[in-house]
Amino acid sequence: MRSDRGQRAPLGLKIAAACGLLFLHLPILLIFIYAFTTEEKSFVWPPPGLTTQWFAVTWNRPDVWDALSLSVRVAAISTAIALVLGTLCAAAVSQTRFFGRETISLLVILPIALPGIITGIALRSAFALADIPFSFWTIVLGHATFCVVVVYNNAVARFRRTSGSMIEASMDLGADSFQTFRHVVLPNIATALLAGGMLAFALSFDEVIVTTFTAGQQQTVPIWMLEELIRPRQRPVTNVVAMVVVLVTLLPILLAYYLTRDGDQIAGSGK
Amino acid sequence: MTIAAVQSNPTPAILPGSGGLRGALSDLFWRRPKFLLTLMLLPPLLWLGIVYIGSLFALLAQSFFSIDEFSGLINREFTLKTYSDLLQAANLDIILRTVTMAALVTLASAVIAFPIAYYAARYARGRWKALFYLGVMLPLWSSYLVKIYAWKLILAKEGILTWLLAKLNLLWLLDAWLSLPIVGGNSLSVSFTGTFIVFVYVWLPFMILPVQAALERVPGNLVEASSDLGASPGQTFRNVLFPLALPGIVAGSIFTFSLTLGDYIIPQIIGTSRLFIGQAVYSQQGTAGNIPLAAAFTVVPIVIMGFYLWGAKRMGAFDAL
Numbered sequence: 001m002r003s004d005r006g007q008r009a010p011l012g013l014k015i016a017a018a019c020g021l022l023f024l025h026l027p028i029l030l031i032f033i034y035a036f037t038t039e040e041k042s043f044v045w046p047p048p049g050l051t052t053q054w055f056a057v058t059w060n061r062p063d064v065w066d067a068l069s070l071s072v073r074v075a076a077i078s079t080a081i082a083l084v085l086g087t088l089c090a091a092a093v094s095q096t097r098f099f100g101r102e103t104i105s106l107l108v109i110l111p112i113a114l115p116g117i118i119t120g121i122a123l124r125s126a127f128a129l130a131d132i133p134f135s136f137w138t139i140v141l142g143h144a145t146f147c148v149v150v151v152y153n154n155a156v157a158r159f160r161r162t163s164g165s166m167i168e169a170s171m172d173l174g175a176d177s178f179q180t181f182r183h184v185v186l187p188n189i190a191t192a193l194l195a196g197g198m199l200a201f202a203l204s205f206d207e208v209i210v211t212t213f214t215a216g217q218q219q220t221v222p223i224w225m226l227e228e229l230i231r232p233r234q235r236p237v238t239n240v241v242a243m244v245v246v247l248v249t250l251l252p253i254l255l256a257y258y259l260t261r262d263g264d265q266i267a268g269s270g271k
Numbered sequence: 272m273t274i275a276a277v278q279s280n281p282t283p284a285i286l287p288g289s290g291g292l293r294g295a296l297s298d299l300f301w302r303r304p305k306f307l308l309t310l311m312l313l314p315p316l317l318w319l320g321i322v323y324i325g326s327l328f329a330l331l332a333q334s335f336f337s338i339d340e341f342s343g344l345i346n347r348e349f350t351l352k353t354y355s356d357l358l359q360a361a362n363l364d365i366i367l368r369t370v371t372m373a374a375l376v377t378l379a380s381a382v383i384a385f386p387i388a389y390y391a392a393r394y395a396r397g398r399w400k401a402l403f404y405l406g407v408m409l410p411l412w413s414s415y416l417v418k419i420y421a422w423k424l425i426l427a428k429e430g431i432l433t434w435l436l437a438k439l440n441l442l443w444l445l446d447a448w449l450s451l452p453i454v455g456g457n458s459l460s461v462s463f464t465g466t467f468i469v470f471v472y473v474w475l476p477f478m479i480l481p482v483q484a485a486l487e488r489v490p491g492n493l494v495e496a497s498s499d500l501g502a503s504p505g506q507t508f509r510n511v512l513f514p515l516a517l518p519g520i521v522a523g524s525i526f527t528f529s530l531t532l533g534d535y536i537i538p539q540i541i542g543t544s545r546l547f548i549g550q551a552v553y554s555q556q557g558t559a560g561n562i563p564l565a566a567a568f569t570v571v572p573i574v575i576m577g578f579y580l581w582g583a584k585r586m587g588a589f590d591a592l
Binding site: 008009010013014016017019021023024025027028030033034042043044045046049081084085086088089091092104107108111112113114115116117118119121122123124125126128129141144145148160167171176177178199206208209222226229230238243245246249250253254257261271 | 293294296297298300301304307308311312313314316318319320322323324325326327329330333383384386387389390391393394401403404405406407408409410411413414415416417418419420421422423424425427429430431472475476479506507525529530532533534535536538540551552553556562565566569572573576
């Protein structure tokens with residue numbers, strides 16, 4: 001019998017935990033306030049006044065829209081590729097045992113385990129060696145490679161909970177491989193794939209380190225922001241874009257959490 | 272009568288094949304699971320093998336080339352010259368600085384992460400548990416650049432931190448700290464202290480999650496038994512909680528350490544002009560055009576992380592992931 005229910009935490013622990021969480025969240029909340037400031041030239045606090053005019057200014061900036069459109073297209077295609085590759089890999093690894101199984105897990109995790117700069121410079125030097133010019137597809141190539149792992153993690157966790165006997169039962173009842181996949185396997189893993197796909201989208205949408213090496217002259221949203229951070233041109237616009245980026249990545253994460261919260265492994269715990 | 276009824280409506284034990292290409296394929300998959308397995312593994316392995324491992328080897332191979340100092344062209348012959356360049360004092364300085372920073376960041380993250388992870392694992396229940404979980408998950412997934420940007424706002428000279436310290440009449444403390452030799456600087460946003468704070472902030476969630484996972488597995492009555500047997504809270508922490516949480520801390524430190532080793536954006540935006548490994552790689556391959564030296568530099572974090580992972584595996588850190 002466990003006796004650890006209904007206990008109260010020591011006050012010191014409560015304060016330390018609360019301070020830790022505040023440390024994690026206050027800086028992000030600050031972004032929301034700065035998006036409304038009237039100050040243009042510096043980061044002065046407290047803001048001298050509040051205004052919504054920067055939203056209109058940002059709305060009319062074509063470079064912001066171009067960056068956003070490129071980011072969304074890259075993220076969508078990388079997610080699609082990662083979904084296919086990650087699911088195939090997860091199915092193979094979880095349904096059968098074979099020689100080199102551990103190696104495959106390692107191979108999938110490697111692009112995210114090694115520092116991003118290594119992936120980035122490796123891809124860049126490979127493009128240079130093979131004389132591939134930078135394009136939309138070179139960005140996708142890099143993003144899809146490290147997005148595979150999030151889909152894979154989610155799918156593997158779900159496959160582990162899906163009993164193999166269901167597939168056998170379906171086959172015994174006369175369904176062929178394709179029908180079994182369509183009517184038994186897919187409904188089982190659908191929410192895990194959806195969660196994995198959304199996390200992959202968020203990961204790609206936010207990625208900057210690998211992208212700086214594979215993008216050439218094109219600007220995704222993070223590259224645009226990096227450019228503004230190094231050489232600030234219009235700070236209020238950057239504030240607004242930062243706020244929008246926080247909101248855009250928030251939604252997929254919350255959705256992915258609700259889709260998988262009953263599982264033994266919750267989506268996103270291994271970014 | 273029953274026999275006749277059965278015979279008039281025979282249910283074959285084996286259904287006829289569905290025929291066609293689809294049926295043939297389906298049968299093939301069933302009879303030769305290895306074939307299906309190969310078919311499933313081929314696309315991801317080809318992708319990762321060619322795109323990722325291929326480029327990684329191309330990069331490593333280039334670290335054995337050298338650059339001609341006069342023409343700036345890359346000489347594609349095997350040589351260890353680039354590695355001897357890597358061992359120059361200036362470069363060793365960069366490596367030492369980065370590793371020190373990574374170690375300090377790891378230590379600080381562990382200290383800040385522990386109370387959050389412990390509270391979430393042992394005391395938070397139901398709604399609070401979900402809140403803690405999302406409270407760690409949302410900052411983890413929030414945009415990396417936005418987080419750095421937020422700290423640029425906070426640490427700026429005219430920013431909120433200076434304002435807060437002025438209100439508390441503690442500005443002298445900030446000034447005293449900034450006048451210290453290595454950690455100080457003109458303002459927090461151009462000092463190592465600033466770099467350190469931002470590193471800790473950005474990687475902290477990566478430490479909380481594995482530590483929490485490790486602490487979830489510690490039964491609460493172990494802690495109670497320890498105090499029943501007369502241990503002070505400090506002794507319980509040292510002798511019971513900490514050893515059991517250690518694999519989780521090591522697992523988290525893999526992330527904080529590796530991510531700090533390879534980052535080049537944080538020290539570029541918030542920090543001094545002295546380089547970290549990531550910045551050295553970036554400038555060598557970019558403005559300097561010295562791909563061999565950049566490649567040799569990337570070998571450093573790979574080797575360090577190789578040893579780190581080997582040690583972590585021996586401490587059972589992978590079971591805590």
